[in-house]
Amino acid sequence: YLPLSITYGYDWGDSPGIQSTVVVGTNTNEIIGYSRADGKMVYDKYFVVSNPSLKDYKLQALYPTNGGIIFAYATLGDRSLVALINPSKGTVQSNGTFYNVLEGALNSIPTYDVGSSRYITSTTAGDVYLLQPNMVINQTFSIIGGMKTPINGLGNILSYTAQMGYYYGTITNSGQLYIQETIGTNIAPLPPGKYPSENTYILGTDAYGRDIWTWLVYGSRAELVVGIVAALSSVLLGTFLGLISGFYGGWVDSLIMRITDIFLSLPGLVIMLILAASLGPNIWNIIFVIAILSWSGITRIIRAQVLSLKTRAFIDAARISGASKYRLMMVHIFPNVLPLTFLYMSFGVSGAIITEASLAFLGMGDPHAVTWGMMLQYLWTTGHVLDAPWWLLPPGITITLLSLAFYLVGRAFDEVINPRLRRR
Structure with missing residues (x-):
């Protein structure tokens, strides 16, 4: 040896x-x-x-x-x-x-x-x-x-x-x-610095000497990833279940709707906190938690749209011409519910961004990830909420503006697909 x-x-x-x-x-x-x-x-x-x-x-x-x-x-x-x-x-x-x-x-x-x-x-x-x-x-x-x-x-x-x-x-x-x-x-080795504070950082620094502006810019990447991936996942799941439920009806519809009712009745934030704590502080775990608890609303909406489309004349014509159930659902019905999917995905991005920030602020965020929610969490744990507005306001304002931007995109989609909302 x-x-x-x-x-x-x-x-x-x-x-x-x-x-x-x-x-x-x-x-x-x-x-x-x-x-x-x-x-x-x-x-x-x-x-x-x-x-x-x-x-x-x-x-x-x-x-x-x-x-x-x-x-x-x-x-x-x-x-x-x-x-x-x-x-x-x-x-x-x-x-x-x-x-x-x-x-x-x-x-x-x-x-x-x-x-x-x-x-x-x-x-x-x-x-x-x-x-x-x-x-x-x-x-x-x-x-x-x-x-x-x-x-x-x-x-x-x-x-x-x-x-x-x-x-x-x-x-x-x-x-x-x-x-x-x-x-x-x-x-903290140094107190947070504000601008102008004889440093080179336009938004000042936090209690660890980190540049707020750099953190803000890098944090936008994580926020967009969380928002888009979580919203896309939940909308795809909700659209698929809504299509199946509305098209087949019967016991399939009853089963999916009862599961949907259960998810709709759950206290969302509490369940998210429990799941996030159980799975661990990882950005992909947070995306999974948001997606798995956000599909139920879109499922009901897509189901209602499918039930309406099933009675239309063009569906009857396709059925009489010999189209299979799969073709009826994916070729004739799905393209007509796709605008609703894009609409609620836009709304879902806003919700996912706010939810991630909430989880991070409550201590369930990924400590290794750069997110705006973690900025607020560090602000809270270091005790500078009341005396460091240059640290508090940037993440709060950017979360609000990004969520508002996707919400307005969703409203624009709504006006396009809903004739009653179109401007004359």
């Missing part, structure tokens, strides 16, 4: 504080202890935890931490296993439950903060973990870029971590400094 790392442990016997054991980690997942007095092997243990599903993790390094306890680090794919090792035995602390799995590989030396009793480390996923002495995650911070760099772009990997009493500082490889509190509170 080849040694991966060597660290010093403490003898927990009659003479605490005496460094008497040298602990070696190997590339064969062994943890070996040697006596400093005579160099003889004290123990030879395999690095194992109580969960058998984690047996394939490969030991990467050992780090000395508080009181001589050893912080072990192993990897499997893009995940890390961290555990505390008793240096006098070479085994995982307690009954083998002092471990946890983190996203990404460790890219900073684990540090123990005595004041808050927290282990601090970071991973290549761009996250800083605060771990309790039993390896339970106390808090996770996402290191996010700023200034003129996209927040979810490159340069967000932590390269160094150091603690200062109850605080710790982190420096990204893009040269940005973050200071945060080890008990789980973000501490």
